[in-house]
Amino acid sequence: MTAQQDTLRFTFERYCDMIEGLQEAGRSFVGYDDEMESGDVLLRHDVDWSPANAERMAQLEANRGVSSTYFFLLTSPFYNLSYEANREAVSTILELGHDIGLHFSTHQYWSAEPDREELESAVQTERTVLSTLFDEEISTVSFHIPPEWVLRRSFDPFQSTYEERYFSDIAYRGDSNQRWRSDPPFADGIPEKVQILAHPGLWNDTDQLFEERLDAERRNHFADVSSFLEYQFVDDAVAR
Numbered sequence: 001m002t003a004q005q006d007t008l009r010f011t012f013e014r015y016c017d018m019i020e021g022l023q024e025a026g027r028s029f030v031g032y033d034d035e036m037e038s039g040d041v042l043l044r045h046d047v048d049w050s051p052a053n054a055e056r057m058a059q060l061e062a063n064r065g066v067s068s069t070y071f072f073l074l075t076s077p078f079y080n081l082s083y084e085a086n087r088e089a090v091s092t093i094l095e096l097g098h099d100i101g102l103h104f105s106t107h108q109y110w111s112a113e114p115d116r117e118e119l120e121s122a123v124q125t126e127r128t129v130l131s132t133l134f135d136e137e138i139s140t141v142s143f144h145i146p147p148e149w150v151l152r153r154s155f156d157p158f159q160s161t162y163e164e165r166y167f168s169d170i171a172y173r174g175d176s177n178q179r180w181r182s183d184p185p186f187a188d189g190i191p192e193k194v195q196i197l198a199h200p201g202l203w204n205d206t207d208q209l210f211e212e213r214l215d216a217e218r219r220n221h222f223a224d225v226s227s228f229l230e231y232q233f234v235d236d237a238v239a240r
């Protein structure tokens with residue numbers, strides 16, 4: 001394996017190397033409510049598949065004194081935040097000192113750009129739900145697979161991770177679809193101010209290609225649903 005392939009592995013070990021590299025370069029990790037200064041890093045995680053995997057990443061960061069922001073979907077077919085195991089994962093992430101935000105999927109509501117009021121109203125509803133579930137103020141929203149019409153746009157009721165001050169005015173590095181695999185995030189040096197997006201679901205103990213991660217996710221969810229059905233409806237003790 002060449003040095004470059006080694007750098008691009010999507011393992012938690014490599015993820016921690018990246019975090020530690022930023023720390024060794026003197027960078028500070030800040031949140032969306034902080035005023036960014038030179039050398040600051042905004043570290044964000046959009047949780048598309050698994051709060052449990054997000055919790056693992058959160059623990060690795062906390063062990064290194066790093067805090068970040070985890071954005072959760074309320075419209076995912078993969079996880080329900082009221083489900084006990086997921087509730088506990090989010091609570092642990094908060095206890096570790098991280099922030100949470102809303103990962104909002106416009107795709108669940110509209111196929112084309114809606115009125116501003118309609119968009120803000122749907123986001124507000126989901127913010128209220130997330131805020132109520134975890135008794136946390138939810139000030140920041142990250143759009144899931146953002147359509148062009150949310151990019152570089154600001155909203156009055158909330159801050160968006162894709163508004164200009166986080167997306168155009170500073171550097172942006174994302175691992176969407178494991179794009180880092182072909183382009184290391186800091187190949188050209190660490191920018192003065194940067195927002196980094198790392199999807200927890202793309203990282204694990206061992207490296208896999210994106211398609212393999214998707215397959216593993218499918219199998220995991222099938223196994224979870226199967227055992228839930230057994231436990232709730234087949235096992236006598238619970239079902240009767």
Ligand SMILES: [Zn+2]
Nearest residue numbers: 046048144145
């Ligand atoms: Zn997403």
